[in-house]
Amino acid sequence: MEKFVIQGGVPLSGTFTPAGNKNGALPILAATLLTDDEVVLSNVPRISDVQAQIELIADLGARAEWIGDNEVAIRAEGVARTDLDRRLSERIRASFLLAGPLLARYGRAHMPPPGGDVIGRRRLDPHLDAFKALGATIEHDRDILLTAPRGLTACDFLMDEPSVMATENALMAAALTPGSTVIRNAASEPHVQDLARMLVKMGAQIDGIGSNVMTVHGVDRLGGCEHRIGPDHIEIGSFMALAGVTGGELLIKDTYPEDLRMVRLIFARLGLETELRGNDLFVPGGQKLVITNDAGGYQPKVEDGPWPAFPADLTSIALAMATQSEGSVIIHEKMFENRLFFTDKLQLLGAAITICDPHRALVVGPRRLRGERVESPDIRAGMAMLIAALCAEGTTEIGNIRQIDRGYERIDERLRALGARIERVEDGDRAHAH
Numbered sequence: 001m002e003k004f005v006i007q008g009g010v011p012l013s014g015t016f017t018p019a020g021n022k023n024g025a026l027p028i029l030a031a032t033l034l035t036d037d038e039v040v041l042s043n044v045p046r047i048s049d050v051q052a053q054i055e056l057i058a059d060l061g062a063r064a065e066w067i068g069d070n071e072v073a074i075r076a077e078g079v080a081r082t083d084l085d086r087r088l089s090e091r092i093r094a095s096f097l098l099a100g101p102l103l104a105r106y107g108r109a110h111m112p113p114p115g116g117d118v119i120g121r122r123r124l125d126p127h128l129d130a131f132k133a134l135g136a137t138i139e140h141d142r143d144i145l146l147t148a149p150r151g152l153t154a155c156d157f158l159m160d161e162p163s164v165m166a167t168e169n170a171l172m173a174a175a176l177t178p179g180s181t182v183i184r185n186a187a188s189e190p191h192v193q194d195l196a197r198m199l200v201k202m203g204a205q206i207d208g209i210g211s212n213v214m215t216v217h218g219v220d221r222l223g224g225c226e227h228r229i230g231p232d233h234i235e236i237g238s239f240m241a242l243a244g245v246t247g248g249e250l251l252i253k254d255t256y257p258e259d260l261r262m263v264r265l266i267f268a269r270l271g272l273e274t275e276l277r278g279n280d281l282f283v284p285g286g287q288k289l290v291i292t293n294d295a296g297g298y299q300p301k302v303e304d305g306p307w308p309a310f311p312a313d314l315t316s317i318a319l320a321m322a323t324q325s326e327g328s329v330i331i332h333e334k335m336f337e338n339r340l341f342f343t344d345k346l347q348l349l350g351a352a353i354t355i356c357d358p359h360r361a362l363v364v365g366p367r368r369l370r371g372e373r374v375e376s377p378d379i380r381a382g383m384a385m386l387i388a389a390l391c392a393e394g395t396t397e398i399g400n401i402r403q404i405d406r407g408y409e410r411i412d413e414r415l416r417a418l419g420a421r422i423e424r425v426e427d428g429d430r431a432h433a434h
């Protein structure tokens with residue numbers, strides 16, 4: 001076990017290049033199972049979730065190798081099994097993304113329960129509904145067995161909620177199902193769009209990419225491709241907040257500006273102004289963060305929602321930033337029941353946060369934070385603690401950092417390059433953890 005030891009109070013300044021999108025890389029890796037041909041992926045984030053997905057694919061019999069720091073080549077012609085390894089499946093939520101490709105290509109997928117962040121109940125129903133609509137048979141015990149011995153059938157399907165991974169599973173399955181499948185009430189997050197663009201390169205035709213109705217004109221054979229994974233808008237949002245709370249001046253390179261519109265709008269409401277310079281995003285230094293009230297002086301709210309609304313994965317980050325903004329704001333995390341519980345750790349550091357109910361927290365700022373020992377319960381809570389620690393007085397220790405390593409590549413190294421005082425050390429102190 002390792003921990004981070006952080007001395008706060010240094011403005012994070014310089015130039016930062018975002019990693020590839022974690023939640024894009026995971027389905028895109030799964031999609032390599034849809035073809036016998038080689039697929040070469042670049043800008044793949046070197047994070048533990050990606051490593052687990054690659055191990056799962058290799059365990060099924062595909063050849064997968066890193067051919068550069070962030071480049072992976074995969075050839076799935078040797079796939080011999082359709083039973084996922086239990087231990088690896090339980091490491092990540094995205095293991096369930098292998099269901100769509102395996103079912104479409106081999107007519108069978110045996111899926112142990114997936115893992116992922118423990119931030120509330122996470123349904124698999126929209127995935128199963130999509131597979132059923134495509135003609136699969138489902139046996140659901142603790143594990144899930146999906147079969148379609150005579151192949152899948154194109155369909156017109158309405159999802160009961162715009163689930164990100166279920167949309168991705170449906171897209172992958174439909175791409176290898178001849179005929180036109182319509183997916184309605186689909187999710188349209190940047191990573192869903194990125195996967196769809198990759199499937200088009202592999203030979204499917206997809207109308208409506210970026211909208212909530214996609215029509216997939218599937219084929220009986222998909223080919224290889226080269227694909228560069230788009231920048232991680234959640235990581236970019238995290239670094240915008242880090243610069244904001246420390247007063248640093250940051251240039252974030254090579255973004256997809258369209259993916260940042262809502263993040264910039266909501267962060268501006270919390271007092272952080274940013275400028276686009278071509279595709280680079282500039283965060284001016286030394287900003288005094290002041291929350292803008294709603295018209296009439298009413299209490300403002302930050303609430304998440306399916307794309308293009310504010311992403312659920314940035315609510316913890318927005319909350320950490322709000323502790324340093326003048327004013328008060330309600331953070332409403334509509335999706336996960338447990339995601340806001342980590343806020344007691346920020347309270348320990350000195351933040352003024354009142355939990356109203358499992359989904360809503362009132363944050364009053366700015367509060368001067370001071371270093372403490374805390375544990376990271378999930379990936380985004382871990383980043384929220386890093387944000388708090390880097391603007392706190394004194395030393396903060398963050399334990400359970402494998403949660404942060406799940407989604408942020410070499411985070412300590414990249415923060416140090418911007419001036420942060422952060423060390424990764426062996427954690428011998430878990431008994432004193434909060």
Ligand SMILES: CC(=O)N[C@H]1[C@@H](OP(=O)(O)OP(=O)(O)OC[C@H]2O[C@@H](n3ccc(=O)[nH]c3=O)[C@H](O)[C@@H]2O)O[C@H](CO)[C@@H](O)[C@@H]1O
Binds near residue numbers: 093161166
């Ligand atoms: C590996 C991966 O890609 N994981 C992401 C994926 O999980 P995952 O695909 O498991 O999450 P789902 O989209 O299925 O989430 C369940 C449902 O919550 C609802 N909903 C969604 C967003 C929101 O802000 N409020 C809300 O209420 C939607 O109706 C959605 O269908 O999408 C989630 C929502 O973006 C992210 O938190 C996860 O990081």
Ligand SMILES: C=C(OP(=O)(O)O)C(=O)O
Binds near residue numbers: 092093115116380407
């Ligand atoms: C919740 C997240 O990840 P996962 O869905 O992989 O658990 C996240 O990226 O914030």
